[in-house]
Amino acid sequence: MIPLFEVYPGLEAKLPYLALGEFPTPVTHCEHLGPVLGLDRLYIKRDDISGPVYGGNKVRKLEFLLGKAKAIGAKEVMTFGFAGSNHALCTAIYARQAGLRSISMLLPQVNSKSLQRNLLLGHAFGAELHHYSNRASIALGVMSQSLRHRLRTGKSPMVIPAGGSNPIGIAGFVNAAFELREQVMNGELPEPDIIYVAVGSMGSVVGLLIGLKAAEMKTKVAPIRVIDSSLANPAALGKLAEQTLSMLTQQGSDFPRVTIDPADLELREEYYGERYAEYTPECVEAMNLLYDSEGVRLDGTYSGKAMAAVVGDARKGLLKGKTVVFWDTYNSRPIWNKVPMPDYHALPKTLHRYFESNVQPLDSIG
Ligand SMILES: *Cc1c(COP(=O)(O)O)cnc(C)c1O
Numbered sequence: 001m002i003p004l005f006e007v008y009p010g011l012e013a014k015l016p017y018l019a020l021g022e023f024p025t026p027v028t029h030c031e032h033l034g035p036v037l038g039l040d041r042l043y044i045k046r047d048d049i050s051g052p053v054y055g056g057n058k059v060r061k062l063e064f065l066l067g068k069a070k071a072i073g074a075k076e077v078m079t080f081g082f083a084g085s086n087h088a089l090c091t092a093i094y095a096r097q098a099g100l101r102s103i104s105m106l107l108p109q110v111n112s113k114s115l116q117r118n119l120l121l122g123h124a125f126g127a128e129l130h131h132y133s134n135r136a137s138i139a140l141g142v143m144s145q146s147l148r149h150r151l152r153t154g155k156s157p158m159v160i161p162a163g164g165s166n167p168i169g170i171a172g173f174v175n176a177a178f179e180l181r182e183q184v185m186n187g188e189l190p191e192p193d194i195i196y197v198a199v200g201s202m203g204s205v206v207g208l209l210i211g212l213k214a215a216e217m218k219t220k221v222a223p224i225r226v227i228d229s230s231l232a233n234p235a236a237l238g239k240l241a242e243q244t245l246s247m248l249t250q251q252g253s254d255f256p257r258v259t260i261d262p263a264d265l266e267l268r269e270e271y272y273g274e275r276y277a278e279y280t281p282e283c284v285e286a287m288n289l290l291y292d293s294e295g296v297r298l299d300g301t302y303s304g305k306a307m308a309a310v311v312g313d314a315r316k317g318l319l320k321g322k323t324v325v326f327w328d329t330y331n332s333r334p335i336w337n338k339v340p341m342p343d344y345h346a347l348p349k350t351l352h353r354y355f356e357s358n359v360q361p362l363d364s365i366g
Pocket of ligand 1 (some may be wrong): 201202331
């Protein structure tokens, strides 16, 4: 049974859950990188291998989101993201495994190799891909696609928000905090002083903040914003935390009504750079450092920027004597070898431009 349900049996009846991943994800000690940064206790929480086929932080959320989809008898799910969305791909992969079809509603972003790969993989895993030029056109697209699918299947697709970050999906990251506490109790690592995590749709950080509080851990979170501040900011974070707590503490549940300190909602901004998904020199350096020392590959949109914050803070001496966890949110399973990759001409025309233009200059790795 998952740690969250073990601690709060009342939640099990309320939250449909579908096991998809392999948990707990390991915690590894950075034997090589730690000394380089002057840290004796630097650990990686290996959500990069959270699933046997495809890992990353979205698996935790999808266990609850697809659990709900199955529970309500949905036939299809519709989700949202930027063109290179790991979340849209992860949804396609696990929805198919759960016997559901998936529809990805995508928005433009800076080009990269991983974006191209995610689009091809999404198609290979059966997702229906749509690309819109802006938020107004995506809103119209949602109406027309929902109607089209409803006429075809008799049911509207279940909507999963961008990044899977609604209270249901976030339950997966509340559970993650309890999973980490078990690992601390088992002696796999000391109780962390601080966890570094990338912040996009905010679900991971919201879940961790609530979960760590409920688990009565002293661990702080360093939330590294990697997306525009109009999408991730303290007010939005606080609102999402409130909505999630309302769901978890609804009638009949035994989950405690914890309070989140406003200081915990302050996002770290220095590693974002100019734009979403645009690699920065600090990010590329941190990616290389971790790969060369520990053999773990990160991405330039999310996890590399969070790792850059670990490196930057360590070099400034801010982490001396601390137990530090870097939460690896990026998939590292080599899924691209497992399915035949389509030619990009098989994708909708609106996506061809990503294959007919150059990737950004700093994108030289994986
Ligand atoms: C989605 C994603 C994140 C951000 O997590 P949120 O819960 O959306 O804030 C971080 N890293 C990677 C690799 C992701 O795909």
